[in-house]
Amino acid sequence: MEKKTILYTEDIEMRFGGLYALKNVNIKIYENEILGMIGPNGSGKTTFFNVITGFYKPTGGNFYFLGERLTGKEPYDIMIRGLSRTYQTSRVCFDLTVLDNILIGTHFVQKSRYFDALFNRKKLYKEIEYYKEKAVHLLKIFNPDLVNKLFVRVGSLPFIDRRRVEISRAMISEPKLILLDEPSAGMNADETKELMDDIGKVRSEMKNATIFIIEHDMKVIGTVTERVYALNFGQVIAEGTYKEVSNNIDVKEAYFGKELDNENRFAA
Amino acid sequence: MMKKNRFFDKFIVALVELIVYFYIMIFFRVESVWILIITVILLGVIFYLSKKFKKTFELINDSFTKNSKFATFLIVILMIAFPFVSKLIVPLYIYWLLITIQTFIFAIVALGLNFQAGTTGVMNLSSAAFYGVGAYTAGYLALHYKLPAILTIPLGGIAASIFGLLLFIPIFRARGQYFALITLAFGYMFVLSLNNLNFVGGPQGLKNIPPINLFGYNFQKAPFGTHFYVNYYYLVLIILLIALLIFQRLYNSWIGLTLNYIRDDEPAAKGCGVSTNKWKLMTLLIGNFFMGIGGAIYAHMIGFISPPNFTLTISLLIISIVLLGGSDNIIGVLVGAFILVLIPEKLRVITEYRVMLYGLLIVLILIFRPKGLIPFKERIYDKVIAKEN
Numbered sequence: 001m002e003k004k005t006i007l008y009t010e011d012i013e014m015r016f017g018g019l020y021a022l023k024n025v026n027i028k029i030y031e032n033e034i035l036g037m038i039g040p041n042g043s044g045k046t047t048f049f050n051v052i053t054g055f056y057k058p059t060g061g062n063f064y065f066l067g068e069r070l071t072g073k074e075p076y077d078i079m080i081r082g083l084s085r086t087y088q089t090s091r092v093c094f095d096l097t098v099l100d101n102i103l104i105g106t107h108f109v110q111k112s113r114y115f116d117a118l119f120n121r122k123k124l125y126k127e128i129e130y131y132k133e134k135a136v137h138l139l140k141i142f143n144p145d146l147v148n149k150l151f152v153r154v155g156s157l158p159f160i161d162r163r164r165v166e167i168s169r170a171m172i173s174e175p176k177l178i179l180l181d182e183p184s185a186g187m188n189a190d191e192t193k194e195l196m197d198d199i200g201k202v203r204s205e206m207k208n209a210t211i212f213i214i215e216h217d218m219k220v221i222g223t224v225t226e227r228v229y230a231l232n233f234g235q236v237i238a239e240g241t242y243k244e245v246s247n248n249i250d251v252k253e254a255y256f257g258k259e260l261d262n263e264n265r266f267a268a
Numbered sequence: 269m270m271k272k273n274r275f276f277d278k279f280i281v282a283l284v285e286l287i288v289y290f291y292i293m294i295f296f297r298v299e300s301v302w303i304l305i306i307t308v309i310l311l312g313v314i315f316y317l318s319k320k321f322k323k324t325f326e327l328i329n330d331s332f333t334k335n336s337k338f339a340t341f342l343i344v345i346l347m348i349a350f351p352f353v354s355k356l357i358v359p360l361y362i363y364w365l366l367i368t369i370q371t372f373i374f375a376i377v378a379l380g381l382n383f384q385a386g387t388t389g390v391m392n393l394s395s396a397a398f399y400g401v402g403a404y405t406a407g408y409l410a411l412h413y414k415l416p417a418i419l420t421i422p423l424g425g426i427a428a429s430i431f432g433l434l435l436f437i438p439i440f441r442a443r444g445q446y447f448a449l450i451t452l453a454f455g456y457m458f459v460l461s462l463n464n465l466n467f468v469g470g471p472q473g474l475k476n477i478p479p480i481n482l483f484g485y486n487f488q489k490a491p492f493g494t495h496f497y498v499n500y501y502y503l504v505l506i507i508l509l510i511a512l513l514i515f516q517r518l519y520n521s522w523i524g525l526t527l528n529y530i531r532d533d534e535p536a537a538k539g540c541g542v543s544t545n546k547w548k549l550m551t552l553l554i555g556n557f558f559m560g561i562g563g564a565i566y567a568h569m570i571g572f573i574s575p576p577n578f579t580l581t582i583s584l585l586i587i588s589i590v591l592l593g594g595s596d597n598i599i600g601v602l603v604g605a606f607i608l609v610l611i612p613e614k615l616r617v618i619t620e621y622r623v624m625l626y627g628l629l630i631v632l633i634l635i636f637r638p639k640g641l642i643p644f645k646e647r648i649y650d651k652v653i654a655k656e657n
Binding site (some may be wrong): 009024055075076077079080085087091092093094095096099100104107108110112113114116117118121124125144151152153169173177202230 | 514519528529531536543644
């Protein structure tokens with residue numbers, strides 16, 4: 001069956017002065033798949049996310065989403081085309097309520113602006129009610145408890161719930177591509193297991209979406225993803241299923257170093 | 269049983285509001301500085317009691333939340349009656365009326381600044397300059413082009429918005445504290461320019477600005493045998509109430525949410541598709557508009573404006589009202605305006621210690637209520653939406 005590519009990159013290069021954070025990166029994301037990206041610290045994974053979401057403008061190369069060239073565009077220009085992301089450090093606004101933090105995810109799909117806020121409150125409340133129902137529906141999937149905490153400050157919730165709020169924020173606009181940046185960062189084993197369940201729930205909730213995950217936790221990658229890219233020093237060194245990639249010698253070297261053979265161990 | 273409760277709630281609300289209202293009158297009436305000392309002690313006692321008798325205070329707070337429409341209605345009635353009630357209680361009521369008008373004008377300016385600094389995190393330290401743009405525009409147009417107040421006041425607001433664009437578009441890329449410093453410099457530049465531009469009177473400013481004449485009603489006429497200040501009082505009151513309504517509605521909507529997100533985590537906002545620069549520009553336009561309106565009314569009322577009216581000190585006063593009263597909270601801004609304008613007036617009695625005590629007040633507030641006297645509240649779009657939960 002012909003797999004449709006929804007995002008692909010052409011020789012992406014990201015230079016910071018003399019340092020190549022990304023070099024010759026060619027990645028394809030197919031529709032509906034769950035794609036993973038692994039690599040040691042500093043290999044350029046988050047940089048890659050930042051490039052395809054517009055937070056960094058690549059110094060070379062291009063990337064295309066649904067056939068459209070998006071290189072050099074600002075984040076808001078890119079996200080409105082159907083992407084959403086979460087952040088390694090789980091960026092939610094602690095002082096705002098759970099509902100507020102999720103509603104902001106609908107920013108580019110909701111209709112009312114200044115005029116309605118001032119003069120047409122009925123239309124405004126109807127819209128808020130509609131998206132509030134959506135938010136409740138999403139929260140129920142992850143943690144039904146949260147439904148009672150819609151108007152509680154997010155800062156008072158435990159870390160895993162804040163993550164869930166962030167994921168709900170990324171899902172509420174029904175994006176075509178969701179980018180999850182190290183969603184298990186800062187979690188213990190139990191929480192990571194809950195997270196893997198959560199990702200499964202995201203998948204069953206949004207059947208037409210594509211999910212792209214950066215992860216350090218190999219268990220998550222192994223369980224959840226269908227295909228994996230491995231990055232090292234800003235370049236793609238392997239691609240395939242998790243089993244293939246984890247057995248790839250370049251990947252092993254990237255994580256563990258070159259294997260010494262007995263002759264060289266006691267080099268003079 | 270239900271009916272009795274609702275009446276009781278409203279009674280509590282009315283009682284609290286009336287006590288505060290008449291206390292303010294007594295505050296105006298008593299000449300000696302002792303009233304100030306007593307007030308501070310009383311505030312301290314209330315603060316202490318609120319910690320000890322948490323339940324009672326929460327009960328009072330709930331009464332206000334449940335009956336917010338009634339509470340607002342009552343306050344508006346009290347404010348409308350203010351000139352006449354104060355005439356009965358306070359011998360120097362004309363002087364205090366003027367101070368109250370000034371407080372309201374600063375509250376309007378502070379609401380504009382609050383929309384920028386409190387809600388969106390755009391730290392504008394030159395609010396006095398835009399207040400001045402509004403004042404000078406209105407004054408100049410009224411003086412030299414004989415434009416009526418119904419035009420000069422909105423034009424003052426629009427001029428402040430345009431000046432805001434001129435200042436801020438070039439410096440949008442600047443980060444937090446550098447942005448604030450540049451606005452500070454702009455404030456200085458503004459006053460310096462005024463001192464050196466002859467067509468706006470230079471250091472002597474504009475004088476004999478015609479008073480407001482609205483649809484034939486001359487504001488110099490004293491209504492009901494009081495004083496012509498009363499006319500300005502009602503004008504400013506109406507504009508203040510409109511401003512409060514506008515900002516309350518903006519806060520309780522997608523607008524408030526988006527701006528708060530820009531303030532608290534700009535990259536995350538961008539990641540949700542917010543074009544942050546455009547939104548910040550809108551807050552600049554809107555906030556500055558209200559600053560200009562405040563200045564325009566001031567110009568007409570006092571009839572004389574000059575560069576020393578719009579210095580950094582005034583900018584600092586406005587930002588203090590926002591930060592100390594409670595940023596991003598319109599009631600907080602109102603309370604802040606009252607405290608930071610009225611108390612220095614009372615302190616005139618002891619001029620030597622005035623600035624020191626004023627500083628002490630600010631330090632006390634920063635120690636005990638660092639988020640402002642009435643801090644940011646969670647956004648609840650409509651009680652109906654919250655109830656259905």
